[in-house]
Structure formats: C-alpha cells, structure tokens
Amino acid sequence: MLGLMQDRPLALPHVFHRAEQLFGHKQIVTATADGVQTTTIADWAVRVRRLATALDRLGISSDGRVGTFCWNTAAHLELYMAAPCTGRVLHTLNIRLFPEQLTYIANHAEDEIVFVDRSLLPLLWPHQDKMETVKHFVVIEDGADAEIPDDPRVLDYDRLLAESEPFAGRFHVEDENSAAAMCYTSGTTGNPKGVVYSHRSTVLHSLISLTADAAGLSERDVVMPIVPMFHANAWGLPYGCLLAGSTIVFPGPNMTPKAILELLAAHKVTVTGGVPTIWMGALPLLGDYDLSHLRTLLCGGSAAPKSLSEAYREKLGIPLLHAWGMTETSPIATMSTPRSHHDELTEDQRANSRARQGQSVPLVELRLVDPDTGEEMPWDDEHTGEIHAAGPWIAKEYYRGEGGGAQYTEDGWLRTGDVAAADRYGYLRLVDRTKDLVKSGGEWISSVELENEIMAHPKIAEAAVIAIPHERWVERPLACVVLKPGETLTAEEVIEFLTPRVAKWWLPDAVEFIDEVPKTSVGKFSKKTLRDKFAGYTSS
Ligand code: AMP
Numbered sequence: 001m002l003g004l005m006q007d008r009p010l011a012l013p014h015v016f017h018r019a020e021q022l023f024g025h026k027q028i029v030t031a032t033a034d035g036v037q038t039t040t041i042a043d044w045a046v047r048v049r050r051l052a053t054a055l056d057r058l059g060i061s062s063d064g065r066v067g068t069f070c071w072n073t074a075a076h077l078e079l080y081m082a083a084p085c086t087g088r089v090l091h092t093l094n095i096r097l098f099p100e101q102l103t104y105i106a107n108h109a110e111d112e113i114v115f116v117d118r119s120l121l122p123l124l125w126p127h128q129d130k131m132e133t134v135k136h137f138v139v140i141e142d143g144a145d146a147e148i149p150d151d152p153r154v155l156d157y158d159r160l161l162a163e164s165e166p167f168a169g170r171f172h173v174e175d176e177n178s179a180a181a182m183c184y185t186s187g188t189t190g191n192p193k194g195v196v197y198s199h200r201s202t203v204l205h206s207l208i209s210l211t212a213d214a215a216g217l218s219e220r221d222v223v224m225p226i227v228p229m230f231h232a233n234a235w236g237l238p239y240g241c242l243l244a245g246s247t248i249v250f251p252g253p254n255m256t257p258k259a260i261l262e263l264l265a266a267h268k269v270t271v272t273g274g275v276p277t278i279w280m281g282a283l284p285l286l287g288d289y290d291l292s293h294l295r296t297l298l299c300g301g302s303a304a305p306k307s308l309s310e311a312y313r314e315k316l317g318i319p320l321l322h323a324w325g326m327t328e329t330s331p332i333a334t335m336s337t338p339r340s341h342h343d344e345l346t347e348d349q350r351a352n353s354r355a356r357q358g359q360s361v362p363l364v365e366l367r368l369v370d371p372d373t374g375e376e377m378p379w380d381d382e383h384t385g386e387i388h389a390a391g392p393w394i395a396k397e398y399y400r401g402e403g404g405g406a407q408y409t410e411d412g413w414l415r416t417g418d419v420a421a422a423d424r425y426g427y428l429r430l431v432d433r434t435k436d437l438v439k440s441g442g443e444w445i446s447s448v449e450l451e452n453e454i455m456a457h458p459k460i461a462e463a464a465v466i467a468i469p470h471e472r473w474v475e476r477p478l479a480c481v482v483l484k485p486g487e488t489l490t491a492e493e494v495i496e497f498l499t500p501r502v503a504k505w506w507l508p509d510a511v512e513f514i515d516e517v518p519k520t521s522v523g524k525f526s527k528k529t530l531r532d533k534f535a536g537y538t539s540s
Contacts, residue, residue: 012239050161061088092182120146140157142252185444218246276320333389478539
C-alpha cells in the first residue's frame with residue numbers, strides 16, 4: 001500500500017519562493033571595499049529573477065554549468081539561486097586553486113559562463129584562454145580597481161541585469177534528483193574530483209541547519225557565513241538562512257580578523273561559522289568588540305583545538321560549536337552540540353567533549369571500519385576505524401564517475417579517509433587521516449604532490465611529507481627527506497628548489513633529513529610512523 005501524500009519535489013525553487021514571499025523585508029548585508037551595501041530579500045529576489053532571464057538570453061544550456069569566482073556576497077547568493085532554480089548547475093570555483101587546477105576544473109565541468117568579482121579578475125583572467133567551454137565572463141563590481149579586459153566575452157553584471165526583464169511566475173524543477181550545484185575537492189593524487197549536489201540533497205541539508213541540535217537557524221537570527229561560498233556551499237548556511245528567513249551578513253573580500261569582528265559587532269550577528277584559523281586570528285582582538293549577541297560560533301573544516309574553544313568560552317561565554325564534514329557530505333555530518341549525558345561530566349570533561357567532532361545529525365549514518373580487515377569497530381571510545389558515511393546528502397560517486405572508485409563501498413557508503421573513535425553515544429573523536437593531505441588554513445595541500453616535487457631534486461632519494469600542528473594554520477607540511485648516498489643539502493636549498501615549483505603557501509615549514517622513510521608491510525610510506533616520530537613537532 002502506498003502513502004497518499006503529495007509528491008512535491010524537494011527543490012530549491014521552494015526555498016526561493018518562500019524567502020521572496022515571507023521574508024522580503026529581511027536584510028542582506030555585504031561588506032565591500034567602500035563600506036557596507038544593504039539590500040532586502042525582496043530586492044535581491046528581483047535580481048535573481050532578472051539573472052534567470054539573463055542566463056536564458058545568453059544562451060546558457062538548460063542544464064549548463066554556471067561558474068562563480070566570487071567572495072561571500074549578496075550577488076553570489078543571486079547566483080546560488082538563479083542557476084539551480086532555472087535548472088542550471090551552480091559551480092563554485094575555489095579562488096585559492098592553482099591555475100592548472102582552476103582551468104582543469106572549469107573544463108571538466110564544462111562551465112559555459114563564469115561570474116567573477118572584479119577584485120578577483122587578476123587571479124582568473126590570465127588563465128581565461130585555457131577555459132575552453134566558457135563563452136562569457138561576467139564581472140561583478142565590488143569596488144576594486146582591477147582593469148576590465150577589452151574583450152567581447154566580458155560583460156558587466158549590473159548592466160546585464162538591468163537589460164534583463166525579471167522572470168515572471170514560479171520557478172519549477174521537476175526532478176528533485178537533478179543537479180543543483182557542484183564543487184570540486186582535492187584528492188591525494190590526480191585531478192580534483194567533482195561532487196554534485198542535487199536539489200533534494202541541498203534542501204534536506206538546509207533543513208538540518210535549522211534543527212536545534214545543529215545550528216538551529218531561525219528567523220530571528222543574524223547569520224554571517226565566513227566560510228567561503230566556494231567551499232561546500234558555505235556549509236549550507238546561505239540556503240539555510242533563506243529557508244529560515246534569517247538576516248544575512250556577508251563579509252565580502254576583507255577577511256582580516258578586525259574586519260570580521262567589526263561586522264559581527266556592528267550587525268549584532270547571532271550565528272557565524274568559519275575554520276579554526278579564522279577563530280585563532282580573531283581571538284586576541286575579542287575584547288575590543290561588543291559580541292554579546294553571538295549565540296553560536298560554528299567551527300569546522302579542521303579540528304577545533306580544546307584550548308581555542310575554551311578561550312572563546314572564557315572571553316565570550318560561548319565555546320566554539322565544533323562540526324565535522326567534508327565536501328562529499330554537503331558538508332554537515334556531525335555536530336558537537338552538548339548532550340544531556342554531558343551534564344554529569346566535570347567541567348574539564350565537558351571541555352574535552354566540545355573538542356570532539358560530535359554526533360551525527362539526523363539522516364546521516366556513520367560506522368567505523370577497520371581499513372585492513374573491513375570489520376566494523378565498536379563504539380567504546382577505544383577502538384578506532386575509518387569513518388564511513390551514508391545519507392541523503394552524502395555523495396554516491398564523483399562527477400563522471402572519475403577519481404574515486406575506492407572511496408565508495410560496495411554497499412553504498414562513502415569512505416571518508418578520516419579515522420575516529422566513538423563513545424557509546426556515537427560522539428566522534430577524530431584521531432587520524434588515511435588520506436595523504438595536509439589541511440592548512442582550511443585548504444588542502446597534497447603531500448603526495450609535494451613529495452613528487454621534492455623527489456625531483458637530483459640529490460634526493462626519497463621524501464615524505466606529513467602534517468605538523470601550527471598555531472594559526474592548524475596544520476603545515478613538514479618534509480622528511482632522504483638524501484642519495486654521499487650527497488649533502490641544506491633545508492634552505494630544498495625550499496629554494498621547491499619555490500618555483502609549487503604555490504608559496506605549499507612550501508614546507510620545515511625540512512628534516514632522515515636516513516630512510518619508514519615503510520608499511522606492503523612497502524608504502526608509513527606516514528603514521530613518521531607522525532609518531534615527529535609528534536610534538538610544532539611550527540609557528
Ligand atoms: P573538505 O572536503 O575540504 O571540506 O575537507 C573535509 C575534511 O576536512 C575531512 O575529511 C576532515 O579530514 C577535515 N575536517 C573537516 N572538519 C573537521 C573537524 N571538525 N575536525 C577535524 N577534521 C575536520
């Protein structure tokens with residue numbers, strides 16, 4: 001027997017129409033180079049409708065990929081809605097990628113158009129000729145003075161909108177499983193992999209951010225997503241805000257601690273979210289601002305150190321709310337909201353719990369699996385295993401099925417590459433990572449690629465790169481180098497060799513010369529042995 005409920009698609013047009021109809025009076029604030037721009041959801045919605053028509057006028061295919069190369073702004077939010085509500089696919093390009101990765105991704109996704117903030121043009125334009133499928137580059141004015149290229153493919157965003165009539169009527173997306181947005185994620189090796197979010201996954205994920213044991217977004221909240229909108233949809237906060245009717249504050253290009261704290265105070269922000277590096281940077285200045293309206297400080301993307309969370313608790317009265325997830329999990333998978341069983345704990349034990357990654361949110365299932373035996377580990381806080389995740393907003397494969405066969409199990413779970421223990425309540429504690437990556441300030445550095453570059457040195461026999469803790473960036477690379485017999489080399493010479501070969505922020509913070517790289521039984525680099533050997537090594 002079938003249920004007799006209406007089969008309405010879970011799709012983003014609902015989120016748009018709800019915001020337009022119910023919350024038109026609410027504000028969206030964007031910080032720009034010239035100050036602050038404030039608009040209402042009503043005016044924003046008209047621009048979304050104009051943009052929808054503009055995409056048609058420009059001949060973007062009915063499911064064409066719409067690239068964005070933008071900061072967190074109200075205009076970016078227009079794209080967040082106009083692309084998926086017209087059946088197209090929002091493709092947020094990470095502004096921190098290397099040129100080769102950027103052009104690879106734009107070509108792989110077959111972006112037909114790229115919207116770019118004027119201040120970011122100098123990062124994008126030099127590579128435009130390698131973006132093979134892009135027919136238009138649309139420049140969004142943001143007060144920067146970057147030169148606008150004289151090229152017929154370059155259009156002005158505001159002019160484009162002014163020349164386009166607002167789309168009339170209701171947006172409609174028939175199939176909730178159709179793609180709404182995509183985001184590429186770096187792998188250990190090889191090319192970045194495309195994660196494709198559906199309308200259904202996005203709507204369900206947005207709803208989660210409204211639940212009390214997650215961020216609990218409500219109409220009364222003033223929310224500032226600091227986490228970039230090119231990183232897993234800013235953790236879903238922008239869509240969650242539109243669904244809840246929250247006021248939204250976008251930080252724009254200025255990500256300095258001072259600028260962020262000023263915005264939090266001036267707009268009486270209640271909920272905000274960013275990677276630990278942001279909160280570490282802001283900590284010394286907290287006393288200069290009235291942040292009494294803040295109720296939730298989301299922190300994720302890397303482990304939130306206990307000391308950092310406790311420093312916030314001491315200074316603001318609220319700790320960091322630690323969350324774990326990944327691009328493939330949309331990204332919210334767990335939240336460390338305090339639970340009733342924590343009430344019995346001592347203050348110090350509670351502080352330890354806050355530093356854990358927390359419990360899975362509703363609809364997300366997790367299991368811990370021994371990567372060698374495939375055996376499921378008990379939740380006793382001692383046994384550790386790789387986290388496998390399943391749920392309606394967890395990826396089942398990468399775009400075009402490329403690059404991640406090994407990451408999806410036969411029974412349909414995602415292998416996350418994170419290793420954890422869980423207590424009997426399923427409250428996770430991440431202890432290690434099987435993927436060979438270093439996460440610095442929220443962005444990935446591939447240890448394997450770095451090793452390959454180091455091993456290109458004629459005097460170097462072998463090199464292994466591991467992450468070492470860093471106060472500001474959370475992790476930084478340490479290069480462990482084995483020289484060829486009879487050769488000599490200094491750490492400075494290794495760095496000098498690498499400098500023209502990798503991005504500056506990839507350069508290792510330290511180089512250690514070792515006799516050999518420890519190996520596992522099957523002859524692979526044993527990074528775990530190296531990490532144990534250099535435990536306690538910090539860089540500042
Ligand atoms: P990304 O796909 O770039 O968002 O990165 C996801 C990865 O970041 C996860 O698989 C973890 O390795 C790491 N990560 C995310 N959140 C946390 C957290 N709260 N604690 C520790 N590591 C985290």
